[in-house]
Amino acid sequence: MSLPRSDYDPRRVCLNPFPDLNLNFGKHRRTIGIYLAGALFALANWTFFDAAILSAHAHPPYDDPQIPPPVHVQFVDWVPGICSLLGMLIINMIDKDRIRGDDYGDSTAVWRARLFLFIGFAFMAGGLAGSVSLLVLKYIMMDYPEQYTYYGYANVSQNVALMLSAVVLWIAQSAQTEYDYSLTL
Numbered sequence: 001m002s003l004p005r006s007d008y009d010p011r012r013v014c015l016n017p018f019p020d021l022n023l024n025f026g027k028h029r030r031t032i033g034i035y036l037a038g039a040l041f042a043l044a045n046w047t048f049f050d051a052a053i054l055s056a057h058a059h060p061p062y063d064d065p066q067i068p069p070p071v072h073v074q075f076v077d078w079v080p081g082i083c084s085l086l087g088m089l090i091i092n093m094i095d096k097d098r099i100r101g102d103d104y105g106d107s108t109a110v111w112r113a114r115l116f117l118f119i120g121f122a123f124m125a126g127g128l129a130g131s132v133s134l135l136v137l138k139y140i141m142m143d144y145p146e147q148y149t150y151y152g153y154a155n156v157s158q159n160v161a162l163m164l165s166a167v168v169l170w171i172a173q174s175a176q177t178e179y180d181y182s183l184t185l
Helices: 026-056 075-092 096-100 109-140 146-174
Strands: none
Touching (some): 026 075, 075 109
16 A cells, blocks of 8 residues: 555545646736637637538539538528627626726616626527527437538537627726726725
């Protein structure tokens, strides 16, 4: 029987320790977050536009040219992405100070800001739920070949990336920059 290592902790779940990632970007944290959110937004829309373009130019197999492609990206495929995009816009147009109640304006402003925040997240959750249901009902249950199920997977990945983009942008905009000063006495 061997003795445990000196740095052994019985409460640990993983046997291999994970590296300690000290991701302290300093004063560039906000800028990096904003660019990362923009990259996620671009990746989300590029993925879905790629599927829509592939669908528009889909052709039958070369060995049997009489059979048309079984499925195309239609307007119903665009609706979940539009809902997620509207939710992202609603969420990021809300003033963060109003949600916390830091301003001294209207007493119902906090309630309205939180209501619109809920509506924005509801749009995004509805978009994700719609894209998953489209994937299952339109592409997977019909047992199409893999080249056609890509349209559904692209729709789901668009909505997930839009949600991640909204969260990253929210966190990045909530971070203080080096030019923000706290003038409290």
